[in-house]
Amino acid sequence: MNCILQVFQNELTCSICRNYFVDPITIDCGHSFCRPCFYLSLQNRSVLDHCSECQKAIQQKDFHTNVTLKQMVLTVRQARLWQFLRSRDNRCRIHMEAKQIFCEDQRSLLCLHCSTSQEHGAHRHCSVEEAAEQHREKLLKTMCSLWEKCCENDRNLIVESVATRSWEIYVISRGEAIRAEYDELAQIYHTEKQQHLERLQREGKEIFDQFQDSEARMAHKRQLLRGMYTELKEMCHKPDVELLLDFGDILQRSEAVCVHMPQPVKAELTAVIIPGLIARAMQRLSLCIMEALALITSYKEI
Structure with missing residues (x-):
């Protein structure tokens, strides 16, 4: 029986993180992964990607949650949670009853008597099971928005990287065009030509520096966004009780990371x-x- 249970649990485990699935998706070949694990893994590899399990090419772009797998994982999590809640380690030391109620205000587990006491009576309460799923869904919703920001920043970073490499070429071409125009004019415009070329080089250097600064900001923002996304993913993987007790201000910090997204430089030489x-x-x-x-x-x- 234990062998069968072990096989069943393995089928509900992501091969990337080795934890139970979180928001599981199934790709073209039929293999399944946690959505956040798959996304992070996908961005670290080539555009023409392959499944890490069978090496088949991934053609699909939009991935829907595998509802069946998600429900099976929820059942396993609930079974493990019930086992913990009924254990001796989870008994109230005052009333010797199981602590099955979660106090949202103080982020603690309470027994029924403690939840109605003068100390906790005015606080917000719900069952540990319900609280865990609500918090995990909040994390997944936040991760969805955060990933959109990650993709937006990555696209901008590519644009800025190409623009940075192209700008010097553009300034050189602009200078050659100016020289060609002046070469057809009289020699009296030689000083004017030099002044114009010097101004072109000065403005070109200033804008090139702006491109480099912008690219650096985007690269730094990429680290912050992916780091926050990874932290949210790790929080989702925690056991229910640990998730509730360690939740803290992670949603507020995630929101703060998305503020002030760097935008591409709009480069234009002055007329x-x-x-x-x-x-x-x-x-x-x-x-x-x-x-x-x-x-x-x-x-x-x-």
Whole structure:
């Protein structure tokens, strides 16, 4: 019987974290994992990914919770919780009764007599079983929002990384275009050309530094977000009673991590007035006007 129970428990265990499933998902090949474990593992590997169990390619993008597995895990957790609640270690030292009530205000387990006492009577109470599932669901909901922030920040980090590498090339190309324009003008514009190129280099360097700073902030935010996500995942894996007693301010800290998400730099060189190029454009405009007037005159003579 114990052997059968062990096999049953193994089927409800994630191969990545070796704990009971938390928000289990089943991928294309049929293997199942905790959603948070799978997400974190997926981001640490290549885009064209494979199942860590059978090495088959993962084509699926949207993963739904395996409700059957989740309910089976809940049943096992409840059985383990009931076993603990009925144990001698969980008896009230004053009333010698099982502590099956959770006090949300003081985050402690109480027996029925203690929960109605003057000390705890005005506090918020519920069964340990109900409290554990409520807290775990709150964690999962928070993790869902947090993961969206992780993905958003990763996308921005990719954009900023590419922009940082491309910016120097863009500034060089812009400089070559300016030189080409000035080379067609008279030598008197040489000083103006140098001033314009120097300003281009100065602005280009300032914006390049902004890109690097932004990329560094996003990389740091990535560490914070993933670290918080991992902490939430580990809290979800804790046994019910331990989860309740250690819950603390984890939701508030998770919310604080998502504040002030760094955004990509909107780079744009300031418009620089180039008198030489303006004069050239005015000459071209004058020629066009003269040609237009000549055509009008010719048309009238006809």
